[in-house]
Amino acid sequence: MIVAERHTSGVQIRRAYAPPHPADGYRVLVDRLWPRGRTKASVRLDAWAKDLAPSTRLRTWFGHDPARWTEFKRRYQAELASSERRTLIDDLVARALTGTVTLVYGARDEEHNEARVIAEKLNRRLAARPPTGVAPHALRSKTRRC
DSSP: OOOOOOOOOOEEEEETTSOOOGGGOEEEEOOSSOOTTOOHHHHOOSEEOGGGSOOHHHHHHHTTOGGGHHHHHHHHHHHHTSHHHHHHHHHHHHHHHHSOEEEEEOOSOSSSSHHHHHHHHHHHHHHHSOOOOOOOOHHHHHSBOO
16 A cells, blocks of 8 residues: 655745755745845845735734734734635645745844745645645746746
């Protein structure tokens, strides 16, 4: 009897100000704003998923205040439940099933940022499903190429 192996997450997080690593795989910026002072060449992205980022209203309310982290996560998870964002999440899950996905963010706070929330969501989805041969396609048309 053949038992399928459960896929371990191919999701990692990296700050936009850290140098890209060869093992990063598919690098996607998950911020609405471009990281200040960084060039496209220095960040080395495959995609910029602006539509996956928190809304401007939520981002400005949060202001990276750790005291607001729990409520930010709750509100942002609600935003991620929209159909357009679900499509983008589905694409990242499919990519993570076949390789590494690196969520790139620009915030100084490495513990309280949207990339952490997205990574948690992706990891939950990856843990809940076996690997499939689904080809990623959504980010091709929904994100800006860099």
